[in-house]
Amino acid sequence: MFSLDRTFRFDTDISQAWTLPASWYLSDQMAQWEDQRIFSHHWQWVAHIDELREVGSFVTRQVAGEPLVILRDEDQQLRGFFNVCRHRAGRVARGCGKRQLLQCVYHGWTYRLDGSLHKTPEFQAPAGFSREAMALRPVEVAQWGPFVFARLSKEGGLSLEEWLDPIPAQTKHLPLEKMRFFKRVDYEIQCNWKVYVDNYLEGYHIPLAHPGLFREIDYKQYDVECFRYVSRQHAPVRPREDSLYVRHLAAGENPEALYYWAFPNLMFNFYPDNLQLNVILPLGKEKTLTIFLWYLLEPDRPGVEREFAASFAFSDQVQKEDIQICEEVQVGLRSRSYTQGRYVPERERGVHHFHGLLWESLKHKIISEE
Ligand code: FES
Ligand SMILES: [Fe+2]
Known part of the structure; x- marks a missing residue:
């Protein structure tokens, strides 16, 4: 086991600086x-634009350990979601392909391409159950040239173009x-x-x-x-x-x-x-x-x-x-x-x-x- 050296301080003067421990x-x-x-x-590469040209086309990826699904919705927009069903965390997509709806592989809940919850088989929603609140959680997606990128958190982040500047x-x-x-x-x-x-x-x-x-x-x-x-x-x-x-x-x-x-x-x-x-x-x-x-x-x-x-x-x-x-x-x-x-x-x-x-x-x- 290596314990992390926390005494290191980065020196902006390269001639004085020591490299990372x-x-x-x-x-x-x-x-x-x-x-x-x-x-x-930070933005991560997730797909070629050719993989996501048609409505309903999707790819699944992992970013920072998080399963994602990236797709093109009915309005021709690129979208990304955590590939995690809001029921009990199953996958709503596997591999890549083309779908009109995303269906969880575990118990079959379905989601529209905009992430909203569609059908919940055998589940009679109790009073107070909000379908809106059970939509797939989104991530940011953006395109530059033939590349598609996703970002999990935008906290303080730059747009894709700014980041690539x-x-x-x-x-x-x-x-x-x-x-x-x-x-x-x-x-x-x-x-x-x-x-x-x-x-x-x-x-x-x-x-x-x-x-x-x-x-x-x-x-x-x-x-x-x-x-x-x-x-x-x-x-x-x-x-x-x-x-x-x-x-x-x-x-x-x-x-x-x-x-x-x-x-x-x-x-x-x-x-x-x-x-x-x-x-x-x-x-x-x-x-x-x-x-x-x-x-x-x-x-x-x-x-x-x-x-x-x-x-x-x-x-x-x-x-x-x-x-x-x-x-x-x-x-x-x-x-x-x-x-x-x-x-x-x-x-x-x-x-x-x-x-x-x-x-x-x-x-x-x-x-x-x-
Ligand atoms: S975990 Fe998705 S339907 Fe149950
Ligand atoms: Fe090299």
Whole structure:
């Protein structure tokens, strides 16, 4: 059992700051607070818009341990609800599909697509029973481009566009509305989710950990820009003839790749003709699921898999290199020899920014429950 280090205080001066204590990556208490204060309060990716185009189409998801159902109602609105029946907590939907009503799988109470209670078999409502008060509990849902997001709690929260700022404005020139889901690749990693995010947020490890990627980019120019909940990494591509990216981007109008992270766990990698969303989900304090979602222009046309084969293979290679590093770091964090480290200001501003946001979300827990 690792007890949480509550003496840590985040330092906004990166040159003076120490990194997060190892126990923050290892404690059950921290994982619980992260669900309550972080994953419940920030927008989470839940679906592709293609899955929810028709009235009655729905998907089921889990966010911060909560079962959700996301659907399109009869007024064409996207809606989200806790997937928890108001009778005795059964599921009102399983998997995904299309329905006119949601029917609880346990005793068959039904709900309309707006969440209102419809039928309650064999139950004669007693005096004072309010059907309105027994509607499914809603969650917020919003769409941006081909993505659908949900948020459990809006307490003090920003709208989806505000939270994503400046990504929507900076990607206006890309045909996002036309990008369609093509494929999903999952990787399970034996590390805390923050180890993986830390690793994504710096390019400092590229020379040693990703020799193939290092050859593709101009490492000296690698830069990070931090915004409120977003950071952007910029790595110009080296103009080499045999470069994967140059070949890949030649068809595009704007030969620039944009890499954004949005707190806490989403990464958007934009290219002129495709984009990749990475969703990083904790599966326990030392296990993480990373979901890679590929979106392409006209994904149904013949030969797409072949056309993007080199990109898929390259991404897989980089991911495997990162997985090895992250799993070794997790073991290192458990070592009695390690408690905290230091940031390299030139290279690790994105990591420091992430840790500042974690601190902002959790500090009152850390301080007040001492
Ligand atoms: S729990 Fe849903 S009908 Fe009983
Ligand atoms: Fe990496």
